[in-house]
Each structure stands twice: as C-alpha cells, then as structure tokens.
Amino acid sequence: MITTLFRPLVLIAVPLWMAVNLVSVQAEPAVGTLHGITGKADGTPIASAQVVIHRDDDGNDLTVISGFDGAFSAPNLKPGRYEIKASRGELHSPAAIVVLAAQQDVKVDLALAATTETPADISPALARKLEVMEARIEQLEAELKSKTAAEQTPSPAPHGDLVATLTKDPSAIPIVPATLAKPDMSKAVASATAPSVQDAQPTAIPAAPAVDNATPFADYDWTWLNGSPRNHDVAYDSKFFTPEIRADITWNYDFNKPSDDSEGGSSELFRANEIQLEQLGLGGDFHFDNVRARFMTQFGEYSTATIRNDGSYAKGQWDLADADRYLAEVYGGYHVNWMHGMNIDAGIFMSYVGLFSYYNFDNWAYQPSYVSSNTPWFFQGIRIQIFPTHHLKIEPWIINGWQSYASANTRKGLGGQIKWTPFPWMNILSNEYGLGHDDLYTPNRGRIHTDNSLEIKYFDHPERKGLDKMAFTFTGDLGCEFGGGVSCHNDSNGHPKQSFVGYMLYDRYWFHRDMYALTIGGGQINNPGRYLVLIPPINGESASSAAINSPYFTFNPGDPFKAWDTSVTFDYMPRQWLTFRFEGDYRHANVPYWSGAGGITPPPGTNNNSPTQYACMNGNASGATALSAASVACAPNGGVWFPDLRRDEVLFDIDLMVKF
Amino acid sequence: MHRPQLSWLIPCSAVLLIAAEPIWKDKPIASWTDEDTKQILTHSAWAKTVVAGVTRRQTEDERREGGNMGQLTGVGYDGVDQRKAQLAAPGSLFAAPAVVVKSQGIRLLVRWESALPIRVAEVKAHVPDPPTLSNDGYSIAVYGVPSSFAKGDPASLGKPLKELAFLRREGKKDVKPSSVEVFELEDSVAVVYLFPLSAEIGKKDSIVEFGAMIGRIRVSQDFNIEEMQFQGKLEL
Numbered sequence: 001m002i003t004t005l006f007r008p009l010v011l012i013a014v015p016l017w018m019a020v021n022l023v024s025v026q027a028e029p030a031v032g033t034l035h036g037i038t039g040k041a042d043g044t045p046i047a048s049a050q051v052v053i054h055r056d057d058d059g060n061d062l063t064v065i066s067g068f069d070g071a072f073s074a075p076n077l078k079p080g081r082y083e084i085k086a087s088r089g090e091l092h093s094p095a096a097i098v099v100l101a102a103q104q105d106v107k108v109d110l111a112l113a114a115t116t117e118t119p120a121d122i123s124p125a126l127a128r129k130l131e132v133m134e135a136r137i138e139q140l141e142a143e144l145k146s147k148t149a150a151e152q153t154p155s156p157a158p159h160g161d162l163v164a165t166l167t168k169d170p171s172a173i174p175i176v177p178a179t180l181a182k183p184d185m186s187k188a189v190a191s192a193t194a195p196s197v198q199d200a201q202p203t204a205i206p207a208a209p210a211v212d213n214a215t216p217f218a219d220y221d222w223t224w225l226n227g228s229p230r231n232h233d234v235a236y237d238s239k240f241f242t243p244e245i246r247a248d249i250t251w252n253y254d255f256n257k258p259s260d261d262s263e264g265g266s267s268e269l270f271r272a273n274e275i276q277l278e279q280l281g282l283g284g285d286f287h288f289d290n291v292r293a294r295f296m297t298q299f300g301e302y303s304t305a306t307i308r309n310d311g312s313y314a315k316g317q318w319d320l321a322d323a324d325r326y327l328a329e330v331y332g333g334y335h336v337n338w339m340h341g342m343n344i345d346a347g348i349f350m351s352y353v354g355l356f357s358y359y360n361f362d363n364w365a366y367q368p369s370y371v372s373s374n375t376p377w378f379f380q381g382i383r384i385q386i387f388p389t390h391h392l393k394i395e396p397w398i399i400n401g402w403q404s405y406a407s408a409n410t411r412k413g414l415g416g417q418i419k420w421t422p423f424p425w426m427n428i429l430s431n432e433y434g435l436g437h438d439d440l441y442t443p444n445r446g447r448i449h450t451d452n453s454l455e456i457k458y459f460d461h462p463e464r465k466g467l468d469k470m471a472f473t474f475t476g477d478l479g480c481e482f483g484g485g486v487s488c489h490n491d492s493n494g495h496p497k498q499s500f501v502g503y504m505l506y507d508r509y510w511f512h513r514d515m516y517a518l519t520i521g522g523g524q525i526n527n528p529g530r531y532l533v534l535i536p537p538i539n540g541e542s543a544s545s546a547a548i549n550s551p552y553f554t555f556n557p558g559d560p561f562k563a564w565d566t567s568v569t570f571d572y573m574p575r576q577w578l579t580f581r582f583e584g585d586y587r588h589a590n591v592p593y594w595s596g597a598g599g600i601t602p603p604p605g606t607n608n609n610s611p612t613q614y615a616c617m618n619g620n621a622s623g624a625t626a627l628s629a630a631s632v633a634c635a636p637n638g639g640v641w642f643p644d645l646r647r648d649e650v651l652f653d654i655d656l657m658v659k660f
Numbered sequence: 661m662h663r664p665q666l667s668w669l670i671p672c673s674a675v676l677l678i679a680a681e682p683i684w685k686d687k688p689i690a691s692w693t694d695e696d697t698k699q700i701l702t703h704s705a706w707a708k709t710v711v712a713g714v715t716r717r718q719t720e721d722e723r724r725e726g727g728n729m730g731q732l733t734g735v736g737y738d739g740v741d742q743r744k745a746q747l748a749a750p751g752s753l754f755a756a757p758a759v760v761v762k763s764q765g766i767r768l769l770v771r772w773e774s775a776l777p778i779r780v781a782e783v784k785a786h787v788p789d790p791p792t793l794s795n796d797g798y799s800i801a802v803y804g805v806p807s808s809f810a811k812g813d814p815a816s817l818g819k820p821l822k823e824l825a826f827l828r829r830e831g832k833k834d835v836k837p838s839s840v841e842v843f844e845l846e847d848s849v850a851v852v853y854l855f856p857l858s859a860e861i862g863k864k865d866s867i868v869e870f871g872a873m874i875g876r877i878r879v880s881q882d883f884n885i886e887e888m889q890f891q892g893k894l895e896l
Contacts, residue, residue, distance in 0.1 A: 043704060047848040048739055048766070048806035059755075067709070067767020068804025068848060069702070088847070210713025210765075210878035214824070216726035218718050237731050242720045248808045285720060287729035294729070342726040385727045393727070515754075574754070 006311040012371030032100040035073040035349060036108040038066040038086045038093070045070025046112055049088040079104075088109040136559030214341050220424035225455055226364045226473045226506060227357040230514070230577050235660045240288050244296065245660045246281030248360050252653035256646055258345040260599035265587065267373045268366055270305050271652060272595075278302060278360065278655075281328060290335045292343070298328040309534065311440040312404035314544030319404040324348065328358065329378065340387035349383050351403065352417065353431040355453040355475045355504075360581075361657040364473075365569045367585045369504035369523030371477045374532045375451060376403030381412070393419040402438040402447060407484040409437035411446075427455040433479075438546035439531065445484030447531070449500065451477045462513065469510035475523075476503045481531055486557045496558030500528030515573055521541025530554075530561045536593065538600045538643045539615055540607035547614040549625045552643050553593070563589040581655040588648050615641040674859050684777050684890055692784060701780040705887035706772035706895070711765040715876040735817055735842050735849055736875015739806030740766065767804060770870060770881045772800035773852065777890040797838060798827070798855040798896050800870055802879055805849040814841035818851065825853050825872035835859040855882070861885065861896055 038049035051072050053062045057080040066072040066086070078103045086093040091112035093337040127494050223230045236243060251278055254263055254272035261272045264294040270276070283296035298306070303325045307313075313320040331347025354372030356363045367373070381399030388394065396416040400407045413436030420428045431451040439445045452475065459470035479500040480488035486498035504523025511517065525535055534552050535546045572580040587594065602608055602615035610621035612631030617638030622630035627640065634640045683696045684704060692700075701707055723729060731737075769777060774797065810817055816839030826834040837853040851874055861868060865885050871881045889893060 047804050050739070050741075065714075065740060065766045065806060067711075069709075069767070070770045071767055073767075209878070210715045212715040212873075212876065212878075214873065215718070215728065217722065218715065218726055221716065222725070223719070228725070229719070231719050233722065234717075234720055234731065237720065239730065239733065242730055244720065285724065285729040292729045294724070335728065343727050387727050390726075602680060 016377065029390065030079060030102040031076045032102055032106065033075045034077060034082065034084065034098065034102040034106050035071070035110055036084075036110060037070040038072065038088070038110050038112060039070045039139060040091075041111050041113060046088055046091065047087075049086045049091070049110075049112060051084060051086045051110065053077070054083045054085075056083065063258065071188055074144045084108050084110065086112055088112060089633070090114050091638050105144065119183075128244040158227050202383045212347075213390055214340065216390045217394060217419075217421060221389060221420075222421070222427070224457055224460075224469060224471055224510075225354060226471075226508070227355050227362055229357075229359075229659055230573070231659065233575070233576065235474055239320065241286050242285055243660070244281070245658070246279060246296070246359055246361060246386065247658040248278040248300070248655065249657075250278045250366070250653055250655045251275045252651050255650040255652075256595060256596070256648075257597050258595040258644070259597060260595075260601040260605050262537060262600050263595050263649075263651075264538070264600060265534050265589075265593055265649070266367060267305065267309065267377065267534060268360065268368070269651060270301050276301055279328070280312070281359065283329075290337070291332075292335055292345070293332040295330040296328040297326050299326060308537065308542035309545075310404045311543035311547045312401055312408040312438075314547070315406060315408060315440060317540040324405050326382075331383070331654045333383075341385075342387065343385040344382070345385070348378055348380045348405075351379050351431070352429065353433070353449070353451045354477070355429065355451075355455075355473060361579060361659040364506050364508045364517070364519040365521060365567050366581055366583045366655050367567055367651065369502075369521065369565050369567075370525040370527075370563055371451070371502040371523050374525070374527075375449075376533055378403060379413075379415075380405055391421045393417070395419070399436075401436045402433065402449075404438065407436075408440040409443045411437040413438070424513065425457040425460070427453075429453040429455070439481070439484065440544065442484045442547075445481055447479065447481050448488075449477065449479030451475065467509060467510055467511055468513055470503065470508070473505040473521075474503070474505050477501070477525075478530070481529065486529055496529065498531060498557055499527070500532050501526045512607065517569075517571040517573065517596060519571070520567070521569075522564065524564040525562070527561045528559065529557055530559050533561050533593075536595070536600055536643070539602050539611045541611040545611045549623060550574045551612070551614050551627070551630075551643070557616035561589065561591060561593075563587065563593070577658055577660055579655070579657045579658065581653070583651075583655070585651040585653075585655050586648070587651070590647070592645035592647055594646045594649035596644030596646040600645070602641050602645040617641045682887075686891070689780060689784075692738060692781070694785075697781045697785045700777055701771070701785060701787070704777070705884060705889075706775040706778050708770050708881050708882045708883070710768050710770055710879060712768045712877045712879045713765050715878060717876070718742065733808075733852065734807060734810035734875060734876065735821070736873075736877045738808040738810070738875075740818055740876050751863050766806070766877060768877070768879060769803040769877065770896060771801050771803065772798070772883065772888070773801045775888065775890070775895045777895055797857050798859065798861065799852060800827075800855070801852045802872065802874065803845075803848065805851050805874055805877060807844070807848055808842075814843055814852075815839065817842035821851060821853075821874055824874075825870075827855050827859060828869040828871060829861070829865045830839065830867070832865075834882045863894060 006215065010314070025632050034053060037045055038051065039045045047066060047068045049066045051064045051066060053074050055066070055078065061194070062074055064072045077100055079100055082099060082100055084096045090115055093110040093112045096108050096110060098108055100106055184421045197429060222228060223232060234242065250269070251274065252269050252272060258272055261274055263269055263272050265558065267268055277300035279302045280299040281296045286293040307321045307325045310351050312496045327348060329348050331345045331349050333345030336342040343344070350358055354375040356368040356372040358377040360366050374569060379397055379399040381397055384396050386394045394416070397414065399413045413433060415431065415433035418430045434448040436447055437443060437445055438447050453473060455471065455473045457469065457471040461468050477500060481498040482488050485495055487495035488497065488499055490497040497654055502523060502525035504521065505520055506521030508517055508519040535541055535543060535550065538552045541550055565585060567583055567585040569581060569583040603617060603619045607621055608615055608621045613625055614622040614634065616622050616634035620637055621642065622633040624630040624633050630640050682704065684700055685691070687696065703709065718726070821840045822837055825837050825840065828834050835855050838856045839854045841852050843850045843852065853872065863885055868883045868885060870881050870883065885894070
C-alpha cells in the first residue's frame with residue numbers, strides 16, 4: 001500500500017528534482033561588473049581612492065580601493081541600480097548612477113575634486129620638489145645621451161652605470177612625455193562597454209581572502225563564539241583610547257511569584273517582576289607605547305550581587321567590597337613584542353571559567369547553566385598572556401583566590417587558561433585552578449578545578465537570509481576540595497566527599513543574516529558539600545555571613561546538591577550594537593533551593609541584618625544559630641520563620657542589551 | 661546548406677597571440693614607444709599588477725582577545741578600507757542587515773626595480789627619482805599602497821615590514837630582505853624591498869614568488885625567471 005502511494009511521488013519528484021538541478025547548473029551567473037578609474041579632472045589617476053558602490057535595491061554597500069593606477073573593479077555584482085562614489089581625503093566625486101544588467105561590464109570613471117576651493121598657487125615646498133625632480137630628469141637624460149652601451153649582467157648593475165647599457169645610439173632615443181596616457185576624467189562617465197583590447201586590464205589574479213597569520217586569533221571571524229561580543233565594527237577609537245559602553249536592562253517573571261521579588265541561585269537574575277538595571281558598564285582600553293590599561297564599571301545589580309558571592313573581603317579591614325564593587329575589571333600592564341605577543345597585566349580581570357562572559361551581551365543565553373553561573377567571573381592578581389602561535393594562548397594566573405578580591409586564607413591561588421583555535425570553526429578553551437585555600441574561616445582546605453570547553457561552528461552561510469549559521473558549545477567541569485575535614489573521594493578517615501561534576505551544552509541557530517538567533521541549552525551539576533552552590537540570599541545571606549552560619553540552607557561537608565536546567569533563548573539583533581532577548585528557563589534542584597511564593601525575606605519583608613541566626617515570625621533575629629534554641633527564643637514571637645524554598649523554578653525574561 | 665566552420669579560428673588566434681614576442685625581447689631601446697615603455701613599467705615580466713588581499717579588521721574585543729589593544733595604524737593599515745562603521749538607514753529594523761563588504765582587495769604594482777629594462781624604461785618615461793635603495797641587490801617595489809599618516813624616515817617606516825617579506829623558490833630556503841624602505845609618493849606609498857645578491861637567483865629557479873605582508877595587505881606575486889630576459893640576458 002505504501003509502495004503504491006510512494007511510487008507516483010517518486011516518479012514525479014525525481015525528474016523534477018533533476019530538472020531543477022539541471023537548470024541551476026546550466027544557468028549563467030546573473031551578475032555583472034563595474035570597473036573604472038578614479039582620477040583628477042585633468043585625467044591624472046588617483047590611487048587608493050575609496051569607491052563605495054551602493055546597491056539601491058537592498059542597500060548593500062561594497063567598498064573597493066582603487067589601485068596604483070586609479071583602476072578599480074567590482075565583479076560579481078547583482079543586476080540593479082547602483083550609486084557609485086569615490087573619495088580620498090578631501091577629494092570627492094559626484095555620485096554616478098548606473099543600472100547594471102546581468103553579464104554586463106560597465107565602465108565608470110570617477111573624477112575627484114576638492115569640495116572646497118584650494119589655492120591655485122603652488123606652495124614653495126612643492127615648487128622646490130618639482131625643481132628637484134626636473135633636475136633629476138635632466139641629469140638622467142644627460143647620462144642617457146652620453147653613455148655607451150655595455151655588457152648586460154644577470155645581477156643588477158650599479159645605478160650609476162644604468163644608462164651605459166642602454167643603446168649604441170643614444171641620440172636615437174625618443175624622449176617620451178613624463179605623463180603616460182590619461183583617461184578623460186573631465187566628468188564622471190558611465191557607459192556600458194564590452195571589454196576591448198585597449199580597455200583590457202592585465203591579468204591580475206583576484207584577491208583571495210587575505211588571512212592574517214601573525215596576529216593572534218586574527219585569521220578568521222570569531223565573533224560567533226559564545227562569550228565573545230558579536231560586533232564587527234568599532235564605533236569609535238583613537239590612537240590612545242578605545243571606549244566601551246555597555247547597558248544591560250532586564251525584566252523577568254518568576255512563575256513561583258516570590259512575595260519579596262527576590263530570587264536566588266543565579267548570578268544573572270536577582271529580582272522578579274521588576275525592570276532592573278543589571279549593569280551599566282563604562283570604560284575602555286588605553287593603549288600607548290606598548291603600555292596598556294583597561295577598566296569597566298558595573299553600576300546596577302552587578303555591583304551588589306557579584307560582591308556578595310565573595311566572602312574573602314570579610315577577613316580583616318579596609319572594606320574591599322566597597323572599594324571594588326563598581327569595578328567589573330581594572331588592570332594595567334605591558335605588551336611585549338615576543339613571539340606572537342606577550343602581556344603582563346595586574347588587577348581585576350575577567351575569568352572565562354564556564355565559557356560564558358560576565359557580560360550578557362556576549363553570551364548566547366542570559367541565564368547560563370550552573371557550570372558557568374556558579375564559577376568565577378573575575379580574578380584579582382597577576383595575569384600573563386603568552387601567544388606562542390597565532391592560534392594558541394597560554395595564560396597563567398597568580399591570584400588572590402577563587403573569584404575573590406582578597407585571600408580567604410593565606411594561600412594564594414594559581415591557575416591558567418589555554419585557548420586553542422586549530423580550525424576556523426573550532427575553539428578549545430581550558431581553565432585550571434588550584435593551590436588556593438578559598439573557604440573563609442576554614443584554613444588548609446584546598447580546591448582544585450578544571451573547566452574545559454569546546455565550541456564548534458558546523459554550518460556557516462552568511463549570505464543566506466534564512467538559516468545562516470549553526471554552532472554548539474560543550475563545557476565539562478570537574479573539581480573538588482580536600483583538607484579541613486573534607487576529601488575529594490570520601491577518604492578512609494571519614495572525611496566526606498566534597499566535589500563538583502558538571503556539564504552544559506548549548507546549540508545556537510542564526511537566521512536572516514544574524515538578525516535573529518535561537519539558542520537551546522542546559523546543563524547539570526552534582527556538588528556535594530555545596531561549595532560552589534550560590535548561596536540563596538535568605539535574610540540577606542552572603543558568602544561572608546554563610547561562612548559563619550547559614551541556618552536555612554546549609555553548607556556542611558557532604559551536604560548534597562544536584563541540579564539541572566534548560567533554557568530557550570530568542571535574540572532579536574537589529575543592529576550589531578543592540579540585542580533584545582526573550583528567554584525561558586526551567587531549573588530544578590534535588591533540595592529546596594529556589595525562592596517560592598512566600599519569599600526569602602523575613603516579615604515584614606525586610607532583612608533583620610542577622611542572616612547567621614534564625615529569624616522569628618515577627619522578623620526579629622532569634623539570637624540562635626541552632627533551630628532548637630531558636631524555637632525557644634521565637635516562641636513569644638509567633639515561632640521560627642522559614643523561607644519558602646522550592647525545588648523548581650520557571651522563569652521568563654526579556655532583556656535589552658547595548659554594547660558599543 | 662553547409663555553413664562554414666569558423667571555430668578553428670579561435671585556437672589559431674590564440675596561437676598567434678601567444679607567439680607574439682614581447683617588445684623587450686628584441687625591439688631596440690631606441691624604438692620603444694610610449695606604450696612600450698608603459699608596458700614594461702606596468703605589464704611585463706618584471707612588473708606585475710596584483711590584486712592584493714586585505715585582511716579583515718578586528719574589533720577591539722578581538723584585538724584584546726589576541727593580546728593587543730587599539731587599532732593598528734601606519735603603512736598598510738591606513739586607508740585600506742572604511743574605518744568607521746556605516747550607519748544603516750533608519751526604519752529598517754526588521755530588514756535583513758545589508759552585506760557590507762569592506763574591501764575586495766587593492767590593485768598594486770609589483771616591480772622588479774633593479775632589473776635593467778625597468779630602469780631604462782623609467783629613464784625614458786621620465787619617472788622622477790624612482791624610489792630605489794642605494795645598496796645593490798634585487799630590488800622589488802610595491803606601488804599603490806594607500807597613503808599613511810605614519811611619519812618617519814623611509815628605513816624606520818620599513819623596518820617592521822622586513823620580517824614579513826620573502827622571495828621563495830622551490831627547494832630553497834626563503835630569502836628575507838636585507839632592508840625595506842617606505843617612500844611617500846604623491847597619493848600613495850611605495851614599499852621597496854632589497855634582497856641580497858647572495859640569493860643568486862638564476863634561470864634554474866624557474867619561478868620566484870615574492871610575498872609580503874604590508875600592514876593588512878597581503879601581496880603575493882610569481883615571477884617567471886625564464887621570461888625575465890632582456891635582449892638575451894637574464895635581468896633581475
């Protein structure tokens with residue numbers, strides 16, 4: 001039965017398919033060519049003029065630079081109406097309008113003139129130059145006439161003997177005019193011509209796409225990478241300073257509807273059902289004489305939400321949290337011209353542990369999975385970047401600790417990144433960390449971590465208006481803590497296992513010449529001991545207070561935490577500087593973790609500034625860190641208050657992100 | 661009715677064109693016309709027009725990812741394409757972004773300046789003060805590089821380009837230039853490479869490739885040594 005139905009379809013479809021392919025193979029390419037010369041009104045060619053060929057139908061622009069002889073050529077142009085203009089410095093040509101048909105080769109000569117009147121008199125310097133040139137010509141002519149022919153040699157003769165080899169009859173040499181044939185450039189001319197013998201240019205092999213094989217990661221376009229901004233242009237730059245401005249505004253709807261609008265478990269989404277400024281970043285790069293500096297601010301939610309995940313500043317004085325809270329990255333350094341470059345920088349610099357960028361504009365999703373969201377966004381210390389080849393970066397770090405402004409204990413952290421781009425479609429990133437003792441008030445507990453990412457672009461057709469690009473990323477992390485009462489693998493001394501295993505996978509599809517994109521992804525972690533679990537901000541809990549006591553969501557050795565999440569992200573990117581993002585997230589944990597309808601703030605909805613103690617139902621601190629004692633203390637106040645924590649969270653967010 | 665077959669004319673014409681000897685083979689210098697001189701200086705065995713590729717401009721983020729900061733300026737960087745982003749027309753927020761091709765390449769002239777016929781032609785054409793280096797060697801000039809805002813003496817401007825050029829022959833080690841100089845012309849820049857005579861380029865080398873990176877401009881041109889004979893002698 002199926003065969004009976006299928007056969008007629010095959011009989012129709014196969015010949016149709018073959019016919020379509022035949023037509024497409026035999027069809028002549030429906031393109032034309034524009035060529036011409038840029039020059040002055042007197043016909044003198046102007047080299048290196050910028051010729052902008054604008055196609056009216058679709059607004060596409062093509063820029064070509066005229067050659068040493070003023071000639072330019074733009075092959076493979078679609079038929080249509082074109083506006084062609086040339087400019088070079090103060091010189092500009094009027095626009096030439098050309099209607100180009102398929103298979104047509106149209107010659108367009110463009111005459112450039114100053115837009116403002118220039119003095120007709122020749123400057124003394126130019127006059128002097130002309131005199132020198134004239135003298136040189138006379139000298140050469142004199143030499144030409146006075147010398148006799150001599151034997152030619154395979155190696156270049158000394159220049160002084162040049163004319164000695166010219167001719168046996170120097171007087172017969174005609175003196176040709178200094179200027180060779182010039183085209184009529186008195187006006188812009190557009191005429192359809194078949195290539196003539198005179199017009200035919202010498203065979204010049206068309207330029208293959210040139211590739212920079214010296215500058216690191218300059219050989220191909222890497223703006224598709226997750227964690228890299230997609231901008232293709234620089235809005236403004238100068239020899240000394242290249243500014244950068246970022247604005248990130250977000251609104252999200254939490255289907256748990258927390259009464260205090262407060263969310264936990266994320267380093268990207270913090271407040272529910274409110275329009276919030278995530279980050280205003282102002283800064284840029286300073287660069288001069290191989291000395292470099294960079295800074296970027298983080299006004300907005302980042303200035304408080306990132307800081308609270310670092311407990312190290314609670315050790316000792318000088319309030320580093322306040323000192324650094326508005327700075328996302330600040331460093332200075334020196335660039336050494338060694339191999340393919342080497343930098344020595346010190347300060348606060350970005351971490352790409354977990355692949356995603358700290359700046360959401362650069363990412364494929366707003367809420368990354370735990371492997372990224374729970375691992376460092378920044379380090380403070382010294383960073384050395386070494387580029388042995390243009391495809392490889394080796395970047396060791398000597399840092400205060402794991403995402404920390406200070407050192408939680410005495411031991412500093414060591415780490416590093418290796419980035420390798422073996423193919424134009426592949427990026428491999430590996431981050432390693434170790435040595436540091438990063439648990440506040442727990443000396444001698446070490447931490448090791450490895451984070452490895454693979455990014456592959458498996459489809460790329462930038463010319464298409466439909467689906468034009470596809471890529472995926474995979475990140476896998478392993479880590480553990482040891483010492484101070486915990487171990488990496490439930491050791492024989494009874495120290496519970498405190499480890500981190502996680503992965504995330506994202507797949508992204510770009511459409512309509514990268515104007516739209518759809519990302520589907522998610523990940524999973526298992527983090528017994530919860531040392532990388534983001535502390536829910538219950539009653540204002542932060543990393544520093546949780547290091548003393550976290551009564552509601554504990555961080556005891558061996559405490560289990562498993563979670564997974566998935567997200568769907570749709571990006572509308574009408575300009576390279578602007579993204580509108582629409583994202584849905586589902587997150588699940590094996591223990592109550594996410595903010596529920598009751599919220600995570602004690603009554604009446606304000607912190608009591610004692611996050612290390614249980615709170616009472618009237619909002620007051622119980623004065624007790626143990627539940628039994630708190631129950632007694634809170635009995636007159638309606639009992640002990642508990643946050644509303646859930647195992648599931650569903651979010652939908654809309655984000656507006658700008659990056660110049 | 662039988663129609664005459666004229667298709668045989670095509671290969672015959674091609675053979676005739678190929679068979680035409682270039683003017684520098686036998687034509688006496690005294691008989692060179694303006695066109696002959698022009699041809700030697702621009703389209704001959706020693707002078708080739710090449711459409712050089714231009715590498716893509718990196719954004720500041722890409723520069724920083726590669727360990728650098730700031731856009732590079734100078735010879736081969738200035739004027740090779742549109743530096744600033746083009747503004748899209750308003751009201752087109754849902755139209756597919758226009759394909760903006762920054763540069764398809766730059767037409768350059770690569771000329772073997774030290775070759776006798778080139779020097780002869782320059783004299784006959786009254787080319788004023790050709791930018792040749794004072795030392796002896798195989799001198800190759802690249803004309804048509806867009807003007808640069810960089811200022812300095814020719815040698816210091818050319819120093820960064822020295823390591824990025826070569827003469828390549830099959831089965832032999834690449835020859836690096838002993839010096840490079842950059843000369844400002846009226847509306848462009850000429851880069852002149854001097855390769856040492858110790859390279860001993862001879863007829864056996866058959867093809868010599870000149871390659872150079874001038875800022876973002878990548879130049880590559882083959883020279884056929886067999887063809888580089890002037891009145892019966894190899895001229896380099």
